[in-house]
Amino acid sequence: MNSPYSQKIVQPDISLTICGYSKVLEIVSNKWTGLVIYAMEDGIIRYGDMRRRIEGISKKMLTQTLRQLERDGLVNRKITPAVPPIVEYSLSGLGESLLVPMKALNQWTKENYSQVELARENYDRINSGE
Template structure:
């Protein structure tokens, strides 16, 4: 049986290992709002209000938290302009643009396959209900 070596010994990362720090990156990227914020920013710079209108269903608090996480991770750049009221714009960094390609592909795949997934769920639920019927 083949065992995958621990790549950390050689300067690599292995997200399958529980203590690998790359899991923190996976935790960040698997958040639905992170995926959607990055996707919304791919075309270009947006202000907070524009982002909130684009991301139907997100609360102001969640958008603020998500943007802060993304800025902290180096995926989003925040520009603050000294005006009254203050003007703040958000854009993707080169690293954010890079991961945005992946996020966009996942979003497109989800949109293209929603019917397949829903049909599979309905079929599974129907089989599960049949199995519960007494004979």
């Protein structure tokens, strides 16, 4: 069988700097990012409410994740002067558009992750004697 890649590759044709997949993974690969985005899926949410919704996230990680998402243009932050200040977050239009592929990936996970776990178990069983 002759693969189109069987010939000698002179220069890389897959690159971290130009690959669209790697660029989006840079945004969503943090373990908290997807959870934070999902916490805002239904609209405006206050910081404390978001922290209570996301199991295991620290104040520091939530703050860092929100700041990065705001920097990336995915999240809007609104501060209402009060004592203490009221800080609300919501997805921007760009952030809402990211929900579409994230939901598709979530659906793939629901349908297929058990097969991944089974493959891992089989691999570990076969390769445990190495």
